[in-house]
Amino acid sequence: MATTSVSGNSRAPATAAGRLLATAVANPFGTLVVLGLAYLAWTLGLPIVDWAFVNATWVASDRAGCNPDGACWAFIVNRLPQFAFGFYPEAERWRAWIVLLAPPLLLLLAMAPDFPGRRRILVVGFCLYPIAAFVMLAGGVLGLAPVPSEKWGGLLLTMVVGLGAFVFSFPIAILLAIGRASKLPAIRLLATGFIEFWRGMPLIAILFMSVIMLPLFLPPGVEFPRLTLAMIGITLYSAAFLAEVARGGLQSVSRGQSEAANALGFGFWAMQGYIVMPQALRAVLPGIVNSAISLLKDTTYVMVVGLFDLLNIVNAALSDPAWLGLATEGYVFVGLVFWSLCFGLSQVSARMERDAERNQSRTPSGERKAP
Amino acid sequence: MKKTMLWGIVGLSVMATSALAGEGDRVKAIKDRGELVCGTSTGTTIGLSTLDASGKWAGLEIDYCRAVAAAMFGDPDKVKFAPLEFKNAFAALQSGSVDMLARAAAWTYTRDTEMKFDYAGVYMYDGQGFLVKKSLGVSKLADLNGASICVSAGTTTELNLSDYFRTNSLEYTPIVTNSREQNLANLEAGRCDAYTNERGGLAASRLGLSAPDEYVILDEIIAKEPLGPIVQQDDPAFRDIAAWTLFTLINAEEKGITSANVAEMATGSENPEIQRMLGKTGDFGVKLGLANDWVVKVISSVGNYGEIFDRNLGAGSPVKLARGQNELWSKGGLLYAPPVR
Numbered sequence: 265m266a267t268t269s270v271s272g273n274s275r276a277p278a279t280a281a282g283r284l285l286a287t288a289v290a291n292p293f294g295t296l297v298v299l300g301l302a303y304l305a306w307t308l309g310l311p312i313v314d315w316a317f318v319n320a321t322w323v324a325s326d327r328a329g330c331n332p333d334g335a336c337w338a339f340i341v342n343r344l345p346q347f348a349f350g351f352y353p354e355a356e357r358w359r360a361w362i363v364l365l366a367p368p369l370l371l372l373l374a375m376a377p378d379f380p381g382r383r384r385i386l387v388v389g390f391c392l393y394p395i396a397a398f399v400m401l402a403g404g405v406l407g408l409a410p411v412p413s414e415k416w417g418g419l420l421l422t423m424v425v426g427l428g429a430f431v432f433s434f435p436i437a438i439l440l441a442i443g444r445a446s447k448l449p450a451i452r453l454l455a456t457g458f459i460e461f462w463r464g465m466p467l468i469a470i471l472f473m474s475v476i477m478l479p480l481f482l483p484p485g486v487e488f489p490r491l492t493l494a495m496i497g498i499t500l501y502s503a504a505f506l507a508e509v510a511r512g513g514l515q516s517v518s519r520g521q522s523e524a525a526n527a528l529g530f531g532f533w534a535m536q537g538y539i540v541m542p543q544a545l546r547a548v549l550p551g552i553v554n555s556a557i558s559l560l561k562d563t564t565y566v567m568v569v570g571l572f573d574l575l576n577i578v579n580a581a582l583s584d585p586a587w588l589g590l591a592t593e594g595y596v597f598v599g600l601v602f603w604s605l606c607f608g609l610s611q612v613s614a615r616m617e618r619d620a621e622r623n624q625s626r627t628p629s630g631e632r633k634a635p
Numbered sequence: 636m637k638k639t640m641l642w643g644i645v646g647l648s649v650m651a652t653s654a655l656a657g658e659g660d661r662v663k664a665i666k667d668r669g670e671l672v673c674g675t676s677t678g679t680t681i682g683l684s685t686l687d688a689s690g691k692w693a694g695l696e697i698d699y700c701r702a703v704a705a706a707m708f709g710d711p712d713k714v715k716f717a718p719l720e721f722k723n724a725f726a727a728l729q730s731g732s733v734d735m736l737a738r739a740a741a742w743t744y745t746r747d748t749e750m751k752f753d754y755a756g757v758y759m760y761d762g763q764g765f766l767v768k769k770s771l772g773v774s775k776l777a778d779l780n781g782a783s784i785c786v787s788a789g790t791t792t793e794l795n796l797s798d799y800f801r802t803n804s805l806e807y808t809p810i811v812t813n814s815r816e817q818n819l820a821n822l823e824a825g826r827c828d829a830y831t832n833e834r835g836g837l838a839a840s841r842l843g844l845s846a847p848d849e850y851v852i853l854d855e856i857i858a859k860e861p862l863g864p865i866v867q868q869d870d871p872a873f874r875d876i877a878a879w880t881l882f883t884l885i886n887a888e889e890k891g892i893t894s895a896n897v898a899e900m901a902t903g904s905e906n907p908e909i910q911r912m913l914g915k916t917g918d919f920g921v922k923l924g925l926a927n928d929w930v931v932k933v934i935s936s937v938g939n940y941g942e943i944f945d946r947n948l949g950a951g952s953p954v955k956l957a958r959g960q961n962e963l964w965s966k967g968g969l970l971y972a973p974p975v976r
Contacts, residue, residue, distance in 0.1 A: 346686075350690065351690035472723060475732070476732055490717075570719055579678075580679055580686045581686060583681050583685050584685060584686070585954070586953075588843030589843035
């Protein structure tokens with residue numbers, strides 16, 4: 265203790281415990297709040313820990329084999345393949361594994377330290393994912409056995425619908441945003457009308473109309489898989505929201521940028537592609553990720569049209585007579601999976617923002633501001 | 636501009652009329668497609684439609700759909716299940732995106748007339764009952780005077796409950812929630828004294844309680860809930876197939892034809908009605924536009940009504956629901972099918 269007081273103005277004790285004590289004495293109200301919160305965490309947290317871990321059962325063949333005082337995770341463990349792949353045939357599961365693991369791997373890559381070509385892999389990976397996933401899952405080409413889309417389900421379906429709709433809606437959204445900012449009234453009206461229509465409709469209504477009412481207007485014999493119809497509906501819905509996010513970005517880019525591009529002889533599309541859009545999208549990155557997260561969670565609405573995504577397949581499994589009464593375990597599991605996916609997305613977004621900031625400060629324009 | 640609009644309208648109406656022209660020939664549409672599309676519950680109704688761990692559907696509704704597929708194609712697997720929430724089921728049938736509904740949707744006057752559906756019979760006579768804690772000592776509905784009762788929002792059960800208690804001048808407090816899980820949690824926590832729903836559903840729900848033996852389903856019912864297959868009114872031939880598949884399941888039980896002995900009976904039975912049913916004599920199948928041995932296919936793949944009930948809801952299932960009204964007419968129940976003559 266005596267050694268630290270050499271520094272003169274600080275009389276703080278050296279040990280951590282000592283420092284803590286000093287802070288506590290100096291701020292009695294804060295101490296009370298901390299103690300109160302700790303007590304709350306203890307009384308509320310302990311039963312949860314007991315339930316989720318201490319008394320939990322991980323291996324059992326039905327509910328009767330579970331400890332009634334704890335969580336019956338055996339239910340989740342037993343049904344895990346079904347929750348992951350739905351009704352995908354067992355012999356073809358390896359295809360589903362690839363489709364299921366690709367997005368988390370891409371996310372990990374997005375978090376990895378930079379190396380040459382990393383961004384290119386990421387962009388190409390995410391853009392190709394939906395199409396590759398569809399080909400992989402549906403089969404019928406490259407010697408893969410065809411699997412009808414009715415058999416896709418669980419987390420697999422959540423992934424394909426969420427990511428697929430997001431990626432497909434992105435180009436549509438950019439076109440809509442440019443269209444809405446257009447000087448040509450016809451294009452502006454069309455884009456605005458489209459956005460307002462799809463944004464104003466509840467997703468449930470869109471799904472219902474596209475899957476259940478559309479067959480009324482199709483000639484007999486023409487039938488689309490439910491998944492395709494649902495995907496189209498969700499994609500257009502998501503495009504309308506993303507378009508508004510992108511428009512926000514467009515407005516943040518000063519007129520000087522496009523005027524300068526014009527002066528240098530850039531055509532319209534070159535200007536949008538090289539000058540305006542990159543700046544606009546960088547400015548609204550958090551908004552884009554926000555849309556992606558909310559879209560991922562909205563995919564649970566596909567139940568309306570009889571598709572079994574993760575939430576709904578767990579919901580159906582809750583009625584298995586061997587595992588009745590385990591709603592809590594089921595919903596906690598679904599919540600954790602969705603949370604991890606969304607948290608992963610938000611981490612990637614934070615990383616991309618940091619990268620963007622660093623790049624910004626290296627650009628010549630940044631340097632010019634400095635002196 | 637006007638011209639394009641005109642052509643657009645013409646195009647739309649051509650599409651609409653072709654869609655209308657397509658109606659009336661559902662049997663042909665199903666046969667062309669090569670499979671039946673059956674609208675069922677969403678896999679959350681124990682005994683009627685559930686998903687097992689391998690992703691296979693099971694239940695009374697499922698077995699009925701498989702029976703119709705076996706009747707039409709000779710193969711019970713030529714059916715695609717479209718799980719539908721209650722609020723979308725009728726619209727799905729009206730739009731033709733499913734061929735029929737075999738889901739818990741009781742036969743009522745409005746659904747039959749205003750919605751322009753046909754019910755092709757009743758495969759389960761259900762009724763609205765009450766699940767109560769044994770320790771309350773309640774044995775009849777009148778004992779529930781002043782009780783708080785759990786019920787799902789926006790259902791006919793909620794309306795029936797209020798009708799019954801009002802007409803019998805009983806008092807009650809409704810505890811309204813949105814799902815079975817919430818209702819059961821409320822019942823277990825003592826927030827309500829009784830939970831009202833279809834008796835079949837109650838028997839299944841009871842299994843999920845932590846102590847099922849402490850609860851009892853009262854004998855009295857306050858509303859009829861006849862469940863059966865629903866079809867559009869567009870093709871009488873399809874309605875006939877749906878109806879006679881159900882009748883056949885019932886007749887087979889009455890005549891003692893089971894999945895185990897149907898092959899033997901098809902060749903060896905001396906009973907003239909069984910011979911007609913199983914296609915040994917006459918043209919029972921041909922007149923329905925089916926193969927003459929369709930009943931053999933149906934019974935060998937799903938069994939007769941008794942076997943189906945037993946496997947899904949009765950003694951052979953965890954639900955252990957008594958046959959009750961779902962017993963043959965000759966044994967005191969309501970199941971009665973016209974003779975094959």
